[in-house]
Amino acid sequence: MSELTAKPGNIWVVAGVLGVGGEMSDDHWEDFQPFVRARWTALLRFGTVLTGDPNSAADLVQDALERTGSRWPSVRQKQDPEGYVRRTMVNRHVSDWRRERREVLVEEPAERPATPDSGDLSSLVWDVLATLPAKQRAVLVLRYYEDLSEAEIAVVLGCSTGTVKSQAAKAKEKVRLAMIARLEDTWTR
Amino acid sequence: MDPVERAIAASLRERSDLPARPADAAAIEVAAFGRRRRRRFLQVLGTGLTAVLIVGGVATFGEGGSARVAPPVASSTAPAVVPWVDTPGVITSPSYAPSPVATARFSACTADQLTALPDTSGAATGNLGDTLTFRNSSTSPCSLSGYPTSLVGTSRGQQATLDARHGTFFDQMTEDPSNLQPGQTSNLVIGTDEHCIYGPQVGQPAKTPRMYDAVEVGVPGGGVVHSPANFDGACGTSVSTFGQIPDFAQKLVSPYPGLSATLSLPRTAVAGEVLHYEVTLINRTDQTIRLEPCPTFVVSTFTDLSNHDAYALNCAVVGELSAGTARVFAMELMTPTHLGLTKFGWSIPTAGITLNGSFTIE
Numbered sequence: 001m002s003e004l005t006a007k008p009g010n011i012w013v014v015a016g017v018l019g020v021g022g023e024m025s026d027d028h029w030e031d032f033q034p035f036v037r038a039r040w041t042a043l044l045r046f047g048t049v050l051t052g053d054p055n056s057a058a059d060l061v062q063d064a065l066e067r068t069g070s071r072w073p074s075v076r077q078k079q080d081p082e083g084y085v086r087r088t089m090v091n092r093h094v095s096d097w098r099r100e101r102r103e104v105l106v107e108e109p110a111e112r113p114a115t116p117d118s119g120d121l122s123s124l125v126w127d128v129l130a131t132l133p134a135k136q137r138a139v140l141v142l143r144y145y146e147d148l149s150e151a152e153i154a155v156v157l158g159c160s161t162g163t164v165k166s167q168a169a170k171a172k173e174k175v176r177l178a179m180i181a182r183l184e185d186t187w188t189r
Numbered sequence: 190m191d192p193v194e195r196a197i198a199a200s201l202r203e204r205s206d207l208p209a210r211p212a213d214a215a216a217i218e219v220a221a222f223g224r225r226r227r228r229r230f231l232q233v234l235g236t237g238l239t240a241v242l243i244v245g246g247v248a249t250f251g252e253g254g255s256a257r258v259a260p261p262v263a264s265s266t267a268p269a270v271v272p273w274v275d276t277p278g279v280i281t282s283p284s285y286a287p288s289p290v291a292t293a294r295f296s297a298c299t300a301d302q303l304t305a306l307p308d309t310s311g312a313a314t315g316n317l318g319d320t321l322t323f324r325n326s327s328t329s330p331c332s333l334s335g336y337p338t339s340l341v342g343t344s345r346g347q348q349a350t351l352d353a354r355h356g357t358f359f360d361q362m363t364e365d366p367s368n369l370q371p372g373q374t375s376n377l378v379i380g381t382d383e384h385c386i387y388g389p390q391v392g393q394p395a396k397t398p399r400m401y402d403a404v405e406v407g408v409p410g411g412g413v414v415h416s417p418a419n420f421d422g423a424c425g426t427s428v429s430t431f432g433q434i435p436d437f438a439q440k441l442v443s444p445y446p447g448l449s450a451t452l453s454l455p456r457t458a459v460a461g462e463v464l465h466y467e468v469t470l471i472n473r474t475d476q477t478i479r480l481e482p483c484p485t486f487v488v489s490t491f492t493d494l495s496n497h498d499a500y501a502l503n504c505a506v507v508g509e510l511s512a513g514t515a516r517v518f519a520m521e522l523m524t525p526t527h528l529g530l531t532k533f534g535w536s537i538p539t540a541g542i543t544l545n546g547s548f549t550i551e
Contacts, residue, residue: 120546125200144198
């Protein structure tokens with residue numbers, strides 16, 4: 001907790017981001033803090049669409065910033081430090097999902113409470129996205145939220161463009177089937 | 190983008206929700222600690238002042254990952270719902286930033302000068318329109334102008350001539366003619382019914398989705414250009430002229446830049462009675478958005494008849510939205526008397542905001 005008393009102002013922020021034991025020179029400190037301030041909201045939004053849950057997003061952002069902060073002197077030399085944080089978030093989320101999936105395997109997914117506006121298309125799609133494996137969801141988020149190309153997504157996820165295409169196709173097929181089911185449901189009502 | 194891609198993109202953008210704005214470092218601090226760490230943080234700080242208020246705000250925002258956006262205020266008291274006021278609105282056309290238009294005229298492009306592909310840029314204004322991009326693949330300049338001379342779609346291997354109505358929602362933004370140097374592109378929009386109702390309607394049989402995966406477009410200079418496509422013609426099609434179509438999302442000049450909205454609509458309504466619903470206006474920017482001129486919103490219902498009404502927002506109560514805040518506006522609608530599923534639309538055309546939903550009239 002030495003960081004908490006070492007700096008003036010709102011020390012808690014960077015101390016929390018760095019985690020226990022993080023060390024940073026004054027120059028780097030002053031550089032990292034504005035970065036976090038400026039990009040926190042955008043990163044949290046990105047985390048929300050990535051995880052489907054704002055609380056998980058907050059944890060994910062903090063985790064990524066901890067990792068980024070501890071390497072900030074080298075990260076800030078990169079052309080796109082925010083992109084580095086986002087890539088860290090994606091990869092952490094995918095690996096966390098894999099680990100948690102191994103730990104908790106259930107036969108039936110837990111019933112999701114209906115959202116107040118679950119009748120609209122946006123809710124339907126959001127609910128389907130929540131059921132996707134993390135990598136498939138990440139591909140869709142990077143493609144349709146971040147507007148990355150398939151090649152750029154492949155770089156972020158460390159896989160081939162063929163894998164990106166196949167993951168995207170599988171995910172979109174699930175959304176498409178859900179949309180058709182909704183149509184049929186509407187139709188036969 | 191195909192309809193599935195559009196739906197995914199729209200859902201992600203709408204549902205990215207409104208995180209608590211880090212108005213000061215304390216907000217970042219609390220949020221940065223995350224859910225589990227926030228608890229730890231509070232144990233350290235005890236029931237400390239500002240932090241408690243801000244944690245309350247974050248928790249509200251975080252509930253359920255729903256589209257309902259809690260105003261990100263740093264207190265437990267949310268602003269009151271802005272009451273409904275029945276004031277007619279004046280519809281004005283959206284403004285778009287001008288783009289350069291070539292004035293020179295060249296000879297009309299023939300089919301063998303052109304290649305066509307579906308456009309993948311996606312405009313996401315809530316209006317369905319499949320945009321085809323025509324590239325001048327020849328070495329000579331040429332001009333594309335007017336409506337296509339023919340339109341033949343392919344659905345499940347079967348070709349059918351499309352009786353496409355001339356003119357789409359997008360026509361007003363189309364700059365015609367389109368003079369193409371070699372390598373330059375022009376566009377054509379095939380419009381479909383955004384609110385297509387498949388179930389049986391009065392005097393009409395039920396419809397089935399009719400997805401077209403290819404289209405042949407007759408060009409005024411002569412010949413037919415083939416293109417992959419992806420649109421549903423179940424409820425009819427319309428077609429624009431050839432022309433340059435601005436990127437609506439980028440070129441719309443909204444009087445309220447950064448304003449977005451969500452819709453909360455009951456699942457059912459009683460025919461002939463007042464339907465109460467809510468629209469939340471959201472300012473995700475770090476600047477105050479002044480609601481000047483007072484926005485006109487258009488409410489549309491689609492049953493056996495389409496009905497559109499324009500109202501003015503209750504700007505007497507809320508004339509601006511501070512940075513990072515949201516306000517809920519109460520809305521009322523006289524429910525149509527046509528029983529069954531009703532498609533519903535709510536839009537502020539000048540801001541490019543379109544919300545869609547549906548409810549069942551009982």
